[in-house]
Amino acid sequence: xxxxxxxxxxxxxxxxxxxxxxxxxxxxxxxxxxxxxxxxxxxxxxxxxxxxxxxxxxxxxxxxxxxxxxxxxxxxxxxxxxxxxxxxxxxxxxxxxxxxxxxxxxxxxxxxxxxxxxxxxxxxxxxxxxxxxxxxxxxxxxxxxxxxxxxxxxxxxxxxxxxxxxxxxxxxxxxxxxxxxxxxxxxxxxxxxxxxxxxxxxxxxxxxxxxxxxxxxxxxxxxxxxxxxxxxxxxxxxxxxxxxxxxxxxxxxxxxxxxxxxxxxxxxxxxxxxxxxxxxxxxxxxxxxxxxxxxxxxxxx
Amino acid sequence: xxxxxxxxxxxxxxxxxxxxxxxxxxxxxxxxxxxxxxxxxxxxxxxxxxxxxxxxxxxxxxxxxxxxxxxxxxxxxxxxxxxxxxxxxxxxxxxxxxxxxxxxxxxxxxxxxxxxxxxxxxxxxxxxxxxxxxxxxxxxxxxxxxxxxxxxxxxxxxxxxxxxxxxxxxxxxxxxxxxxxxxxxxxxxxxxxxxxxxxxxxxxxxxxxxxxxxxxxxxxxxxxxxxxxxxxxxxxxxxxxxxxxxxxxxxxxxxxxxxxxxxxxxxxxxxxxxxxxxxxxxxxxxxxxxxxxxxxxxxxxxxxxxxxxxxxxxxxxxxxxxxxxxxxxxxxxxxxxxxxxxxxxxxxxxxxxxxxxxxxxxxxxxxxxxxxxxxxxxxxxxxxxxxxxxxxxxxxxxxxxxxxxxxxxxxxxxxxxxxxxxxxxxxxxxxxxxxxxxxxxxxxxxxxxxxx
Numbered sequence: 218x219x220x221x222x223x224x225x226x227x228x229x230x231x232x233x234x235x236x237x238x239x240x241x242x243x244x245x246x247x248x249x250x251x252x253x254x255x256x257x258x259x260x261x262x263x264x265x266x267x268x269x270x271x272x273x274x275x276x277x278x279x280x281x282x283x284x285x286x287x288x289x290x291x292x293x294x295x296x297x298x299x300x301x302x303x304x305x306x307x308x309x310x311x312x313x314x315x316x317x318x319x320x321x322x323x324x325x326x327x328x329x330x331x332x333x334x335x336x337x338x339x340x341x342x343x344x345x346x347x348x349x350x351x352x353x354x355x356x357x358x359x360x361x362x363x364x365x366x367x368x369x370x371x372x373x374x375x376x377x378x379x380x381x382x383x384x385x386x387x388x389x390x391x392x393x394x395x396x397x398x399x400x401x402x403x404x405x406x407x408x409x410x411x412x413x414x415x416x417x418x419x420x421x422x423x424x425x426x427x428x429x430x431x432x433x434x435x436x437x438x439x440x441x442x443x444x445x446x447x448x449x450x451x452x453x454x455x456x457x458x459x460x461x462x463x464x465x466x467x468x469x470x471x472x473x474x475x476x477x478x479x480x481x482x483x484x485x486x487x488x489x490x491x492x493x494x495x496x497x498x499x500x501x502x503x504x505x506x507x508x509x510x511x512x513x514x515x516x517x518x
Numbered sequence: 519x520x521x522x523x524x525x526x527x528x529x530x531x532x533x534x535x536x537x538x539x540x541x542x543x544x545x546x547x548x549x550x551x552x553x554x555x556x557x558x559x560x561x562x563x564x565x566x567x568x569x570x571x572x573x574x575x576x577x578x579x580x581x582x583x584x585x586x587x588x589x590x591x592x593x594x595x596x597x598x599x600x601x602x603x604x605x606x607x608x609x610x611x612x613x614x615x616x617x618x619x620x621x622x623x624x625x626x627x628x629x630x631x632x633x634x635x636x637x638x639x640x641x642x643x644x645x646x647x648x649x650x651x652x653x654x655x656x657x658x659x660x661x662x663x664x665x666x667x668x669x670x671x672x673x674x675x676x677x678x679x680x681x682x683x684x685x686x687x688x689x690x691x692x693x694x695x696x697x698x699x700x701x702x703x704x705x706x707x708x709x710x711x712x713x714x715x716x717x718x719x720x721x722x723x724x725x726x727x728x729x730x731x732x733x734x735x736x737x738x739x740x741x742x743x744x745x746x747x748x749x750x751x752x753x754x755x756x757x758x759x760x761x762x763x764x765x766x767x768x769x770x771x772x773x774x775x776x777x778x779x780x781x782x783x784x785x786x787x788x789x790x791x792x793x794x795x796x797x798x799x800x801x802x803x804x805x806x807x808x809x810x811x812x813x814x815x816x817x818x819x820x821x822x823x824x825x826x827x828x829x830x831x832x833x834x835x836x837x838x839x840x841x842x843x844x845x846x847x848x849x850x851x852x853x854x855x856x857x858x859x860x861x862x863x864x865x866x867x868x869x870x871x872x873x874x875x876x877x878x879x880x881x882x883x884x885x886x887x888x889x890x891x892x893x894x895x896x897x898x899x900x901x902x903x904x905x906x907x908x909x910x911x912x913x914x915x916x917x918x919x920x921x922x923x924x925x926x927x928x929x930x931x932x933x934x935x936x937x938x939x940x941x942x943x944x945x946x947x948x949x950x951x952x953x954x955x956x957x958x959x960x961x962x963x964x965x966x967x968x969x970x
């Protein structure tokens with residue numbers, strides 16, 4: 218018996234060795250390419266590093282204070298709010314579309330393709346297309362003219378509010394397909410018997426959604442909302458291509474790039490990246506706290 | 519058990535292939551970076567085998583420039599051939615186009631360490647960083663005697679870049695439009711310019727296409743402040759000025775002029791959308807726009823666009839920017855002879871001396887093809903279209919001295935890209951005016967004060 222135990226222990230040790238041997242390479246990669254840059258970024262965020270080998274001095278939290286006390290940097294949060302609203306609207310639209318497409322309608326396959334297509338297109342290409350769309354005499358103006366709303370036509374990009382709305386719309390348009398697909402997938406995993414039973418009991422479509430679909434996809438909704446909040450902070454390609462972040466359309470990411478590359482203030486840019494990371498982390502933790510509890514008490518398939 | 523073995527084998531294969539992947543990548547990079555060495559080796563080997571090839575060159579230089587492949591074939595290859603005749607040891611000079619690559623990406627290339635022997639110096643790179651990437655090309659004051667802006671890229675007495683050409687900064691205008699609406703008068707004074715703009719606006723023609731959304735196009739407006747100040751060294755004074763945009767300063771005057779054009783409705787309607795350069799040239803060429811304020815390097819481009827739009831190249835002209843009134847032989851208009859981009863030499867180049875020589879050789883010869891004037895102070899040729907400027911008795915040209923390296927650092931702290939790309943003019947001057955307010959000079963001054 219003791220011998221067998223020893224043998225088992227030996228086998229276990231060897232197994233561990235193999236596991237460690239195989240893990241060590243990916244772990245090193247992870248450490249070098251993910252952990253190391255984040256740690257150095259954190260260290261640089263307390264300095265006035267200019268991006269190369271030249272010496273730098275330690276500033277303490279001065280970079281962080283500057284971000285919250287400078288107008289240009291504070292505007293980032295205002296810009297993010299436009300994308301946040303767009304993100305929430307996007308969830309509603311995609312949820313609505315997913316509920317409709319979830320029923321076996323004729324031609325729904327084609328529509329699914331249409332809805333998902335914008336998401337697989339390159340962000341820069343989409344932004345360039347929309348640049349033409351919003352130009353004077355561009356697609357939007359033509360469209361408004363065609364439906365008799367000429368009085369609404371304006372120079373979309375010169376006003377900070379309209380330009381931000383226009384940009385946030387691109388974000389909505391592009392990402393609707395993604396959340397749509399996730400919702401649709403989750404909904405289709407709900408067993409059809411539940412709906413049949415509900416239908417026999419006389420539940421209408423709204424009742425079915427409220428009592429069966431919604432509880433089943435609540436977790437996913439939480440996840441998608443979290444993702445859209447994080448996405449609204451980190452949006453980059455759209456303002457960069459359309460406006461270079463001018464006219465109060467600067468997002469976290471465009472301002473970060475400008476700070477690092479145009480002004481060579483890599484230390485400050487690192488501080489921005491850390492704040493961005495923290496915001497994302499806070500949202501994630503908050504989401505986990507809210508939805509974990511509900512998951513325990515709520516619907517569980 | 520079999521499954522376990524299979525998964526182990528798979529995992530092992532994956533790990534090994536990953537390592538192979540790394541090996542391959544690094545070798546690949548080394549190949550790309552040290553092309554000259556490997557070519558050399560190949561040629562050396564060849565030379566050992568046959569005697570004929572021994573007389574051929576063995577050195578390959580590389581260069582990266584912001585023009586297209588077509589331009590390379592047409593205008594750079596002849597220069598390379600000429601250089602090879604003087605230096606038979608040079609086998610070839612490879613070309614990488616940086617066309618469409620922003621300054622940020624160019625800086626990333628430099629910091630990555632894999633860049634060509636002769637390469638553009640990115641405008642946004644701080645002067646204190648130059649020596650980390652580029653070799654000094656000579657004593658700044660000696661370079662200044664030889665070339666226009668030869669000392670412009672100087673740091674601690676050494677020059678790190680040679681300009682590829684010099685240009686005049688002023689008005690590109692559409693002659694046809696001026697003939698049609700302004701009696702053919704090319705504005706010589708500020709009042710004439712504003713009158714012309716008003717007349718053009720009545721007739722639905724855009725007075726000025728600023729291209730402000732592209733940002734880099736705005737730098738001419740800050741340079742206009744130097745022109746207006748009558749002090750070639752005006753830009754460097756900003757280092758000691760707490761309120762550069764104070765009432766009566768030239769920086770404010772030039773920005774005010776821009777604000778005046780904006781409030782008059784003389785600018786293009788959409789000043790925010792980025793990258794409208796080609797559209798602006800088409801607009802000028804086809805007569806929808808009358809003026810653009812830019813460098814003469816754009817003249818040939820504008821003429822090409824005019825021809826494409828079905829007009830004649832002669833319809834596009836150039837004039838000094840009329841920033842003041844009562845212009846005559848005693849009260850001359852200043853015309854800035856401006857620098858363009860600069861070429862530097864990789865400090866880690868295998869053939870440093872040859873690379874330096876080619877850099878100067880190239881910069882002395884490429885200017886005319888780029889639509890610029892040559893950089894040599896003695897005997898440099900000018901664009902034939904611009905020869906008339908030297909005969910105008912009310913115009914005097916000037917060049918600016920090297921820019922203080924502190925400006926870029928102070929600009930970073932203030933968050934105002936003054937004397938660089940000047941995107942701030944859009945946010946602080948044009949847009950407030952277009953949205954019914956006043957230019958925000960107080961905010962600009964306040965931001966600049968952070969430096970003191």
